[in-house]
Amino acid sequence: MSEVRVHNFSISLDGFGTGEGQALDAPFGHAGERLHEWFVGTRFFHAMDDLPGGTLGADNAFAEEHNPGIGAEIMGAGKFGPPGWQDDPDWKGWWGPNPPYHTPVFVLTHRPRPSIEMEGGTTFHFLDTTPAEALAQARTAADGADVRIGGGPTVVRNYLAEGLIDYAHIAVVPILLGRGVRLWDNLESLNHTYNIESVSTPTGITHLTFTKNQ
Amino acid sequence: MSEVRVHNFSISLDGFGTGEGQALDAPFGHAGERLHEWFVGTRFFHAMDDLPGGTLGADNAFAEEHNPGIGAEIMGAGKFGPPGWQDDPDWKGWWGPNPPYHTPVFVLTHRPRPSIEMEGGTTFHFLDTTPAEALAQARTAADGADVRIGGGPTVVRNYLAEGLIDYAHIAVVPILLGRGVRLWDNLESLNHTYNIESVSTPTGITHLTFTKNQ
Numbered sequence: 543m544s545e546v547r548v549h550n551f552s553i554s555l556d557g558f559g560t561g562e563g564q565a566l567d568a569p570f571g572h573a574g575e576r577l578h579e580w581f582v583g584t585r586f587f588h589a590m591d592d593l594p595g596g597t598l599g600a601d602n603a604f605a606e607e608h609n610p611g612i613g614a615e616i617m618g619a620g621k622f623g624p625p626g627w628q629d630d631p632d633w634k635g636w637w638g639p640n641p642p643y644h645t646p647v648f649v650l651t652h653r654p655r656p657s658i659e660m661e662g663g664t665t666f667h668f669l670d671t672t673p674a675e676a677l678a679q680a681r682t683a684a685d686g687a688d689v690r691i692g693g694g695p696t697v698v699r700n701y702l703a704e705g706l707i708d709y710a711h712i713a714v715v716p717i718l719l720g721r722g723v724r725l726w727d728n729l730e731s732l733n734h735t736y737n738i739e740s741v742s743t744p745t746g747i748t749h750l751t752f753t754k755n756q
Numbered sequence: 757m758s759e760v761r762v763h764n765f766s767i768s769l770d771g772f773g774t775g776e777g778q779a780l781d782a783p784f785g786h787a788g789e790r791l792h793e794w795f796v797g798t799r800f801f802h803a804m805d806d807l808p809g810g811t812l813g814a815d816n817a818f819a820e821e822h823n824p825g826i827g828a829e830i831m832g833a834g835k836f837g838p839p840g841w842q843d844d845p846d847w848k849g850w851w852g853p854n855p856p857y858h859t860p861v862f863v864l865t866h867r868p869r870p871s872i873e874m875e876g877g878t879t880f881h882f883l884d885t886t887p888a889e890a891l892a893q894a895r896t897a898a899d900g901a902d903v904r905i906g907g908g909p910t911v912v913r914n915y916l917a918e919g920l921i922d923y924a925h926i927a928v929v930p931i932l933l934g935r936g937v938r939l940w941d942n943l944e945s946l947n948h949t950y951n952i953e954s955v956s957t958p959t960g961i962t963h964l965t966f967t968k969n970q
Binding site: 555556557714716717718719720721726727728729730731732733738739740741742746747748750 | 769770771928930931932933934935940941942943944945946947952953954955956960961962964
């Protein structure tokens with residue numbers, strides 16, 4: 543069966559996957575870009591924007607795992623837009639006409655709308671359903687390829703808590719945010735179901751990998 | 757001036773410095789020994805108990821920083837004994853007649869009692885006062901040497917929050933506890949006052965060091 547994967551999901555030392563006060567001009571609230579500086583600096587990220595340069599090395603090796611083999615993404619409403627985007631019929635995500643997904647993307651929201659087909663192969667679908675049912679639909683859309691759980695922290699946490707994730711790469715950034723949305727709440731049971739590795743890189747990031755026990 | 761240091765303070769991935777349900781037979785609650793297995797396995801820890809063996813390598817290098825230059829420790833009531841130890845006039849800590857401190861130790865408690873002189877140079881003093889005032893007394897007792905803030909998580913957090921710590925070594929253990937006492941609550945401001953490094957070792961521990969900016 544295809545796998546369910548998390549990649550490059552960044553949290554602070556104190557476990558926040560996004561800051562407080564998300565808004566149109568602050569997608570990660572008071573965290574700003576600090577959680578993702580390591581990621582946007584990589585050659586992988588540069589290449590997504592058709593930019594030259596970017597870092598190689600260990601951080602880029604993790605970053606590069608993001609897309610290969612992925613046939614669909616599931617994301618939360620807070621990743622798709624700022625609070626209230628459901629009231630804006632023209633909102634099509636933060637990413638412009640050609641979003642960096644190039645697959646079907648399933649957005650979990652209590653106020654679904656008709657699907658939106660974008661340039662470059664991305665189609666946004668909107669679902670008001672359980673994590674497991676959304677995954678079933680995403681698997682079908684992925685047509686045998688893997689499904690990425692794209693965040694935010696609440697969505698990743700819910701999929702982890704239900705044991706639906708096969709592999710998760712979490713990047714711990716050496717900052718303290720103090721407030722925001724925590725990834726780790728109530729995940730004690732993961733300890734028994736995953737093999738956990740840690741490796742820190744010279745940039746200060748600690749990459750955690752969770753691999754589900756067979 | 758002498759420095760204020762934290763060493764080998766262990767937390768889970770989700771930031772808990774001790775588990776839930778501390779008791780006489782469970783000093784770290786449901787966490788058991790899992791937070792400290794890496795530490796008790798080192799040659800440093802073995803030597804404290806006059807035992808042979810123990811691991812060398814990076815974990816032991818961090819462990820060995822524990823004592824040199826330290827002239828006093830400050831600890832919280834929860835490190836000194838299980839809930840209710842204040843009702844037991846014979847309670848003298850978990851460590852037997854010759855505790856592993858060999859310096860004055862200041863125990864923060866709202867119910868102080870007379871000082872207790874133990875074998876091997878450890879004397880327990882009991883203070884009902886602020887972190888800063890306790891530190892002033894510990895500095896005097898240390899007679900020019902450094903002061904270690906020994907835990908638990910609430911005490912380390914309070915000293916960090918007040919900017920009183922010069923150097924902190926925090927060991928992140930790759931387990932999820934889910935519940936207990938968090939180290940990181942409300943420490944956002946540390947980001948501006950400390951240089952933070954991370955290094956993970958082959959045993960899976962990520963060692964964080966916080967060095968106060970000059």
